[in-house]
Amino acid sequence: MPQIFDVAVIGGGIAGASFAYRVAGQRSLILLERENQVGYHSTGRSAAEFSTQFQSPWVSTLAESSYNFLTNPPAGFTDIELLIPRGSLVIAQRERAHLIESAFSHILSTSPESYMLHPDDALAMVPFLKADYVEAAFYDPMNWDIEVDSLLQGYLRLARRAGAQVQLASPVTSIHREGGVYHLRTPAGEVLCRKVVNAAGAWADDFAALAGLDRLRIVPYRRTAITVDGPKGVDLSTLPAVNEVSEAFYFKPESGRIMVSPADATPSEACDAQPEELDIAYAAHFLSESTTLSINHIAHKWAGLRTFAPDKRQVVGFSTQDENFFWLAGQGGSGILTSPALSAWAAGLFLEGVPPDELCKAGLQPDVFSPARLSGVKA
Known part of the structure; x- marks a missing residue:
């Protein structure tokens, strides 16, 4: 039987x-x-x-309740650290600089060690940001890469x-x-x-x-990402993730390159998601607009589905x-x-x-x- x-x-x-x-x-x-x-x-x-930035209250609660497990998993679970310190730099150009204060106030409730930055300090943290793009910024240390x-x-x-x-x-x-x-x-x-x-x-x-x-x-929603080469002479492993204050895009170091996403959310059928050329172009555009990087080659491109009720x-x-x-x-x-x-x-x-x-x-x-x-x- x-x-x-x-x-x-x-x-x-x-x-x-x-x-x-x-x-x-x-x-x-x-x-x-x-x-x-x-x-x-x-x-x-x-x-x-791993971050509580830009999350709903219930997701923030679940994330905070997950932290101890991720930093101290059960015996036999893994031989490596599951969370790698990264930090997050939140930036705004002039037209959206007014959003920084409210975003910072919100972040303080879950990440009290966050602090405001002068634009010059933001550029010192990520040296290939464009000086004429960053009008306002803050830094949140409570951000990690997840293995x-x-x-x-x-x-x-x-x-x-x-x-x-x-x-x-x-x-x-x-x-x-x-x-x-x-x-x-x-x-x-x-x-x-x-x-x-x-x-x-x-x-x-x-x-x-x-x-x-x-x-x-x-409903599944498609999100796109690409990776490009970073600037020569910059140790990418020490850089924070960078998030645009209104969540228009974000980028971060990944496997020796820069990963950038236009934070797209396009309704999709359930499928093996593939990136659309327009979303790839948006990702490259946002990175070119906010940094001094020359995007001559896209090393990798992909899309994934995020499902929401x-x-x-x-x-x-x-x-x-x-x-x-x-x-x-x-x-x-x-x-x-x-x-x-x-x-x-x-x-x-x-x-x-x-x-x-x-x-x-x-x-x-x-x-x-x-x-x-x-x-x-x-x-």
Whole structure:
């Protein structure tokens, strides 16, 4: 008789992997990933930044609650540091200089060591910024690069150690429930389980529809990035990330080059996202406009999908239509930096029916991410 798992997790990105880490060992669990490798889509194309800048209140709370895990992960999780100090320089040109003060005041609530900078000091920090571009600036030291692959693999390593199975190249092509058991058809064969966790990222609504449930209007949005060579003689590893105050663009060191994104957010179908030429041009334009860099060659270009519910809050909890179907979706661009706390929230709801008390005490309402809030939502 084939094995019947307690739970099948759909999706091997950061959401599915972190959930598997929390639940494996307490339930028999299989993780089904549609691609030939985990983290292929959104997780593998993240800006890999840990920061509470420009975040919603609930994301800031989740990020702050994730910090201790990321700086002191469990034994056997990883052999390297997951957070690498980076710092963030927020800049504004003359037309937007008035926005700096309010942005700085907001940042102080979560990063009290931030401080205002004279434009000359900003140029000393990033010497290839244009002097006539930077009218106002501040610096936030509470910004880190995330070692994303090590984080993802750490979740999966401990999940497997606790008994989880991970099955690649296994998109679910059909699903039906019979006798209290889900039958999930994949190219690798049928998988049987009692509960399903929808951590399918950009495909979350599609998977729900495949299961006969209503879509929750969780929409993927494309974001583009390119890398270019930095200036000769500048140690890029010591530079901060640079964010334009109105979030028009950002750039940061990455693998010995400069990565820049136009911070685009274009609605997309669930797909293997590819960069559009216009967005590539915008990225190059913003970098040329704000720095003295000559962009003669684009070393690499890519796009990823960030999924959002209509109200931009994550979707975590059991479906109102099927008590055995659990949503873990709509993490937007914050899935990686919030994964320790959000996976603990999801596991609490899944296993005990209530989220962790410490996260509620941190200010999150028990129903803040409930799928019930999206019932009947129109596009």
